[in-house]
Every structure is written in structure tokens, then in C-alpha cells.
Amino acid sequence: MxxxxxxxxxxxxxxxxxxxxxxxxxxxxxxxxxxxxxxxxxxxxxxxxxxxxxxxxxxxxxxxxxxxxxxxxxxxxxxxxxxxxxxxxxxxxxxxxxxxxxxxxxxxxxxxxxxxxxxxxxxxxxxxxxxxxxxxxxxxxxxxxTTLKVDVPVVFKGEDVCPGLKKGGMLNKIRASLKYKCPSEHIPQKIEVDISNLDIGDRVFMRDVKVHPSLELLSKNDLVPVCKIVAAKLDSTE
CATH class of the missing domain: 2.40.240.10 (Ribosomal Protein L25; Chain P)
Structure with a gap:
């Protein structure tokens, strides 16, 4: 571990x-x-x-x-x-x-x-x-x-030091929670997603999220993004 x-x-x-x-x-x-x-x-x-x-x-x-x-x-x-x-x-x-x-x-x-x-x-x-x-x-x-299906809330950390946000980008929070099959003794109250190293255009996918090894992600596609740093919208004249 x-x-x-x-x-x-x-x-x-x-x-x-x-x-x-x-x-x-x-x-x-x-x-x-x-x-x-x-x-x-x-x-x-x-x-x-x-x-x-x-x-x-x-x-x-x-x-x-x-x-x-x-x-x-x-x-x-x-x-x-x-x-x-x-x-x-x-x-x-x-x-x-x-x-x-x-x-x-x-x-x-x-x-x-x-x-x-x-x-x-x-x-x-x-x-x-x-x-x-x-x-x-x-x-x-x-x-x-026992093993239960749990919808676990996602929280984001590292926004204060995120390079993409410092450049004026915005955090697009795509998923508010992730569903896992969890042993009852390892049910997480929340899942923290670290964005402290993300630049504009970077994403965090479901498969990148760190959880206890006993948790099984209940999604057919683990390449679905949880969040993305997007560029600020340009003025319509530009």
C-alpha cells in the first residue's frame, strides 16, 4: 500500500x-x-x-x-x-x-x-x-x-495552485459523484480529485481517480472525464 x-x-x-x-x-x-x-x-x-x-x-x-x-x-x-x-x-x-x-x-x-x-x-x-x-x-x-453500491460525492482540491486556472481558465466540473461497489468498511465519504497540476485543456478521467483498491467503479467506460480545465470564453468579436 x-x-x-x-x-x-x-x-x-x-x-x-x-x-x-x-x-x-x-x-x-x-x-x-x-x-x-x-x-x-x-x-x-x-x-x-x-x-x-x-x-x-x-x-x-x-x-x-x-x-x-x-x-x-x-x-x-x-x-x-x-x-x-x-x-x-x-x-x-x-x-x-x-x-x-x-x-x-x-x-x-x-x-x-x-x-x-x-x-x-x-x-x-x-x-x-x-x-x-x-x-x-x-x-x-x-x-x-457486506458490499454496497454507493454514489460517492466528488470534491476538487488544488484550485488555488492550478496552473490552468491561474492563466484564466475555468474548471468544468463534469461529474459531481462517482458510483462504486464498496465493501462496507471502505465506503469513502467523499472522493478528492487533485487538479493542482492541470493546465488548460487537461482532464481527469474516471480511471485516474485514486480510491481504495477494494472499490470497483460501476461505469462501462472509465475514460469518461470527471473534470476539465477549459479556456475562458472569448469575446464574440474575437
Whole structure:
């Protein structure tokens, strides 16, 4: 493993572990569904949620490739709105949906009886289009040994020293995220693309992006560019 990757993994692991320890999502079961029930839950300061087992992309039908979840691992839940809002203040979208969290399912509000626990990955956050109010959440179980499909946000670094930008060029951000098949223990919260050495006309392709060796890019063409430094548009008279 290269020095670059050891340093990156250490930093990512420290950040992820801190997020996990601080943000253990608390939830309670809900047995009744429907719009009226959901409205009542939200009025009581709770957010309807569901957590299920995503089919394991690495499973080959013989029990390999991580644990196979039973139907009992699918749960209809409600979570505390204040807690989810607090998490979203420190881990903003879209990074929230590329971060795993511990989940504890209690027997009821304020109960110490633990029914189920494990790591989960948020995959959908539904909001009211007008007010932005949280409506419901969808999670997938992300216990160690499972492999998940994750849409990982792309961030760009090195803009302050990029030769092409210093010459007056512009950064064309072609892809905002990249989709990978990831072991749950190596899901990156974000992918950093270094543009510090790019000149005008240079590109960074999907295959050039550095990620953990266990990640598999879910694209048929890894020559699709992630970004490009383009020349500033000339005046129409020129």
C-alpha cells in the first residue's frame, strides 16, 4: 500500500469513526403505515424511516460475499427529528448518503431494551419540495462483510495552485459523484480529485481517480472525464 493511500485511509478512518461514535441513530419500530400515521409521527417530532438489506452484489448464491440478510432484517421505524437534523448540520448532504452510522432499534421511546443494532448507510432523504422539511428516510444495512453500491460525492482540491486556472481558465466540473461497489468498511465519504497540476485543456478521467483498491467503479467506460480545465470564453468579436 502506498504512502499516499496509508495517509488517506488513516484520515478517513479517524473522521468516520468520530462520526459513528457521535452519531448513533436511535429508532423505534412502527407497525402501522400510511399517510395519516406518518403525519402523526411527524407532528410528534419523529421521522418515518425504513432499513432493509440491499442485495449483496458480491454474493454468488453459495453463501459467500458477506452475510445474507433475512426478511426480519427489514424494519419500519421512526427516528427522532432533532437527532437527524443535528447530524445533517455536521454532515451535510450529499456526504450524509456516503457515511455509515450505527443504528440502535429500541423497544419504544425512552426504552433501554435493544431489539436490533448494526451499521446502516442512508440511501435516500425525502424532503418537502417547498418547505425542505424532512419527510422520511431510507437506510440499508451496512454491516462488515457486506458490499454496497454507493454514489460517492466528488470534491476538487488544488484550485488555488492550478496552473490552468491561474492563466484564466475555468474548471468544468463534469461529474459531481462517482458510483462504486464498496465493501462496507471502505465506503469513502467523499472522493478528492487533485487538479493542482492541470493546465488548460487537461482532464481527469474516471480511471485516474485514486480510491481504495477494494472499490470497483460501476461505469462501462472509465475514460469518461470527471473534470476539465477549459479556456475562458472569448469575446464574440474575437
Amino acid at each position: 502506498s504512502t499516499w493511500w496509508r495517509t488517506a485511509v488513516a484520515g478517513l478512518r479517524k473522521t468516520t469513526e468520530a462520526a459513528r461514535s457521535y452519531h448513533t441513530i436511535q429508532a423505534i419500530p412502527r407497525e402501522i403505515t400510511g399517510n395519516r400515521v406518518s403525519v402523526k409521527d411527524r407532528a410528534q417530532g419523529r421521522i418515518p424511516a425504513v432499513v432493509f438489506a440491499q442485495p449483496n452484489p458480491s454474493a454468488d448464491g453459495d453463501g459467500g460475499g458477506g452475510p445474507v440478510r433475512s426478511v426480519s432484517r427489514k424494519h419500519l421505524l421512526t427516528t427522532e427529528r432533532k437527532q437527524i437534523q443535528s447530524i445533517l448540520k455536521s454532515i451535510e448532504l450529499p456526504y450524509f448518503c456516503s457515511t455509515t452510522f450505527p443504528l440502535q432499534i429500541r423497544a419504544g421511546s425512552g426504552s433501554s431494551a435493544l431489539l436490533e443494532s448494526g451499521n446502516v448507510l442512508p440511501i435516500k432523504v425525502h424532503r418537502d419540495t417547498e418547505t425542505g422539511k424532512l419527510l422520511n428516510l431510507v437506510f440499508v444495512w451496512a454491516d462488515e462483510g
